[in-house]
Amino acid sequence: MERVAFLIDTTGERVDCLLNPETVQVTRLAGVRRRGAAGTPLTGTGLADDPLVFTGGGRTELLLDLLFDTDFAEGQVRPGDVRELTRPIWLLAENSAVEHGWVRPPLVRLVWGKTWNVPGVIVSAAERFDAFTAAGSPRRSWLRLKLVRVAEDADRAREGFAEELAAAQTPAVAPGTAVVAAGDGSEAAGTSGVRFDLLAHDALGSPLRWRLLAEHNRITDPLTVPAGTVLAVPPVPATPTAGGGS
Known part of the structure; x- marks a missing residue:
């Protein structure tokens, strides 16, 4: 979750x-809305659409x-x-x-x-x-x-959407290096206080890639990773090109 x-x-x-x-x-x-008059929709006689x-x-x-x-x-x-x-x-x-x-x-x-x-x-x-x-x-x-x-x-x-895409595609850490899991000071029952989604953003360029980071480091439960754990950064998979050519 x-x-x-x-x-x-x-x-x-x-x-x-x-x-x-x-x-x-x-x-x-x-x-877009249907054209109408006095609150009544107009029908398009002879038209395929209103x-x-x-x-x-x-x-x-x-x-x-x-x-x-x-x-x-x-x-x-x-x-x-x-x-x-x-x-x-x-x-x-x-x-x-x-x-x-x-x-x-x-x-x-x-x-x-x-x-x-x-x-x-x-x-x-x-x-x-x-x-x-x-x-x-x-x-x-x-x-x-x-x-x-x-x-x-x-x-x-448009600018905001472009910024989101750019942020999600630009890793801050080079593959083959390592990142250290830092706690956020909000430890709760069953968790370690480590924001694994933010860790994945810093390491791989997107919080959505947290599973890739976890699998590369053989972590089954990211919520229990202790603060201070050193994690290896995997390479980011190549994005498929349009048309699916090899």
């Missing part, structure tokens, strides 16, 4: 959680499945109810911020490794609980949320 965080712009508060499964679904909706109006803009949506568990909570005192961990997410879906006299959900940033930093607002959240105590308090939560990226101009969006 991958660790991600949400940073609240106005307060700087950080909400940590786990991606489960390790996927993020991104949907892009272009600024007439469209191109409004420009659009929206980018991210769908995430998150896992919260009181056993994974950091700190010496663990909460007795997982809702203490998920409540900040629910508050991010409330209209608690004010902009130009209108209320709206607060701006939040999805941060994953060093290549994902997406500003947006949470527009929906759904939560499923299990692992209940005898008193009826849930200790585990499966939370699905939808985040809509905030408005950016097209040039900045």
Whole structure:
């Protein structure tokens, strides 16, 4: 499972959680709608498709499945109810911020490794609980949320995407050398405090290549790697070229 965080712009508060499964679904909706008059869609007589109006803009949506568990909570005192961990997410879906006299959900940033930093607002959240105590308090939560990226101009969006790709393709350490696993000071039960995804970013150019780093060093559980462990850096596999030619 991958660790991600949400940073609240106005307060700087950080909400940590786990991606489960390790996927993020991104949907892009272009600024296109059906042409209509007085709220009634117009039909295109003799046309294969309905007439469209191109409004420009659009929206980018991210769908995430998150896992919260009181056993994974950091700190010496663990909460007795997982809702203490998920409540900040629910508050991010409330209209608690004010902009130009209108209320709206607060701006939040999805941060994953060093290549994902997406500003947006949470527009929906759904939560499923299990692992209940005898008193009826849930200790585990499966939370699905939808985040809509905030408005950016097209040039900045292209620049940001190019920066993410460049960061994900440029290793900071040469193959055949070594990196040292540093702890982040946030050791929790069952973990060592080492951010293996960030380690993979520094060594291989992308946090998504953490499995390559783990397999090369014969590590079966990256969450238990002690701080100070020296890891060998493997070569990065060549990216297949278009057309699949040999």
